[in-house]
Amino acid sequence: MKKEEINPVQYQKILEHIMKALTTHGLKATTMDSIASSLQMSKRTIYEIFGSKEEMFREAHSFLHNKMSEHLKDIFENSNNIMEAIIKSFLYNRDMMSSVSAEFIRDIHQFSNKNLKNNPELKNLHHHALYEVLERGVKEGYFRSDLNLDVQCKMLSIQMEALKQTEELFPPDISLIDIFDNVMLVFLRGISTLKGLEEIDRYMANLPKSSNIS
Numbered sequence: 020m021k022k023e024e025i026n027p028v029q030y031q032k033i034l035e036h037i038m039k040a041l042t043t044h045g046l047k048a049t050t051m052d053s054i055a056s057s058l059q060m061s062k063r064t065i066y067e068i069f070g071s072k073e074e075m076f077r078e079a080h081s082f083l084h085n086k087m088s089e090h091l092k093d094i095f096e097n098s099n100n101i102m103e104a105i106i107k108s109f110l111y112n113r114d115m116m117s118s119v120s121a122e123f124i125r126d127i128h129q130f131s132n133k134n135l136k137n138n139p140e141l142k143n144l145h146h147h148a149l150y151e152v153l154e155r156g157v158k159e160g161y162f163r164s165d166l167n168l169d170v171q172c173k174m175l176s177i178q179m180e181a182l183k184q185t186e187e188l189f190p191p192d193i194s195l196i197d198i199f200d201n202v203m204l205v206f207l208r209g210i211s212t213l214k215g216l217e218e219i220d221r222y223m224a225n226l227p228k229s230s231n232i233s
Contacts, residue, residue, distance in 0.1 A: 034082040045122025102218040161215035
């Protein structure tokens with residue numbers, strides 16, 4: 020059975036199943052045998068569909084990326100303002116990170132780095148998208164007008180990169196999510212106007228009591 024022979028609905032269900040295994044166990048611990056068994060398919064069929072374990076991960080990653088992109092697009096189209104959209108996006112990414120294993124986060128990090136290295140245009144696209152978001156925040160009065168937006172985008176990217184690479188250095192009582200919260204909120208508050216700070220505080224005050232973000 021080849022990929023072209025599978026109807027789109029069935030193929031999506033296969034990818035959803037694979038994503039669940041990968042996000043729980045990571046790429047290394049997820050074998051083609053275990054995927055085949057859980058899908059009640061033969062290992063040969065899995066290889067016919069994907070060709071290799073790396074290709075399977077690539078397809079699953081693309082599926083997850085598209086799913087996240089659609090959700091983020093919906094957030095930005097339906098939020099009341101750019102600050103609300105940014106905070107909702109931050110919380111969505113936080114929830115995603117909280118729901119997957121540390122192994123999967125490392126897998127995604129390594130895969131993304133490889134893609135960006137081989138495709139510098141993709142890196143520029145990400146930089147441009149963030150730049151446009153910050154630029155809109157300046158126009159709406161939530162971010163300071165004296166900012167060098169290019170530098171701010173690069174600084175945030177460097178911080179996120181360093182965060183992923185130094186997780187093993189965190190003390191036991193501090194998690195990746197704790198650091199992620201701190202980096203994002205310090206960044207946002209550092210570039211915000213009084214209007215932006217008030218919007219951050221207003222939105223954070225309405226979060227569920229169970230949230231550890233402050």
